[in-house]
Amino acid sequence: MSTRPTILALASAVLLAGCASTSLESPSDGASTFRHAPLVREAFIADPSAHVFDGRIYVYGSHDVDEPPRDDEPGSAFVMRDYRVLSMDRIGGPVMVHPPGLRLEDVPWADRQLWAPDATHRDGRYYLYFPAKDHDGIFRIGVATGDRPEGPFTAQPEPIPGSYSIDPAVFVDDDGARYMYFGGIHGGQLQRWVSGRYDPAMGETDLQQPDAPALMPRVARLSADLLTFAETPREVMLLDDTGAPLLGGDLDRRFFEAAWVHRHDGRYYFSYSTGDTHTIAYATGDSPYGPFTYRGVVLTPVQGWTTHHSIVEVDGRWWLFYHDTELTDRTHLRSAKVAELVHEADGRIRTIDPFVR
Structure with a gap:
């Protein structure tokens, strides 16, 4: 395969929220059309984590491939083996698919499943954070560094000490401090860490x-070199409007995976996937550590079981990056999309419907 990036010209009107949708129908009801087009069609990029680096938009995501699973644990169909980065000068402009920035065989400690990543940068250096199962089948979080936003990246020889589970997401606060949010239940193994140590016997019991x-x-502030945690990870408390923690049986609101934090008008917004109920929900708070109070839904269910997102500001406008299975209708072959996101005057986020109904 050629290592030259591929440029796809996609019309702006197709990509922007509320504009012309694709002609494919949603198999879910046979009547709705998809509101937003895939960013690219020749590579399946899911779990899109978008950032603006040096005036250009970069999207880091899982690279879905159609390969046989290696184990029978939850999520075994997601066998991703490398990371491909997308980039564009503007929303709605041509999208570049870069060559692999990091491969599984180049991560000394990892055995399989390069799942949803994220990235940050400082002083001309770029940091890619990623989960993978080690040789004992335990998810850890690693970090790789490079001189360019798209890579190539060189992985550290060991995972971040004290890291576990999946879906790292790095938030940069106004003072420059960086916080990593992470965790995912079921296949993400968070339930096996309730005692502070990995316990395979826990399974789904908790x-x-x-x-x-x-x-x-979980959340932990990153160290000055951005390679380790500066503190022991702590819980991020998600509360209802009475101040009580959300309950495990509250499937419409409880955390499943895909943590993301952004700040708008002084508020911290913690958004996440509810998993079984297939929404991107959000909560707000006054500190990057939380607690966060549940506020509502960012994105209603997409086609496909999983849902995962990021929220980024570009030239004064806010955008939601997400994925669905429009091109394949197969849960493990997903495509990244983008929609404009609106913060209402009262601080709430206007809910986005991925379909034109």
Whole structure:
């Protein structure tokens, strides 16, 4: 395969929220059309994590491939083996698919499943954070560095000490401090860490407590060199409007995976996937550590079981990057999309419907 990037020209009107949709119908109801077009068609890029680096938009995501699973654990169909980065000068402009920035065989500690990544940068250096299963089948979070936003990246020889589970997302606060949010239940193994140490016997048992507080995502401030945690990861508390923790049986609101944080008008917004109920929900707070109070839904269910997103500001406008299975109708072959996101005057986020109904 050629290592030259591929440029796809996509019309701006197709990509922007509320504009012309694609002609394909949603198999879910046979009547709706997709509101937004895939960013690219020749590579399946899911879990899109978007950032603006040096005036250009970069999207880091999982590279879905159609390969046989290696184990029978939850999520075994997601066997991603490398990371491909997308980039564009503007929303709606041509999208470049870069060559692989990091491959599984170049991560000394990793055995399989390069799942949803994220990235940050400082002083001309770029940092790619990623989960993978080690040789014992335990998800850890690694970091790789490079001189260009798209890579190539060189992985550290060991995962971040004290890291576990999946879906790292790095938020840069106004003071320059960087915080990593992470965690995912079921296949993401967060339920196996409730004691502070990995316990394979836990399995799904702690998820079968609907009247107990739900498992919460984790956060840790990154060290000055951005290669380790500066503190022990702590829980991110998600609360209802009475101040009580969301419960494990509250499937419409509890955390499943795909943590993301952005800041708007002084508020911290924590958004995430609810998993079984297939929405991107959000909560707000006054600190990057939380607690965060549930506020509503960012994105209603897409086609496909999984949902995963990022939120980024570009030239004064806000955008939601997400994925669905429009091109394949297969849960493990997903495509990244983008929609404009609106913060209402009262601080709420206007809910986005991925379909024209």
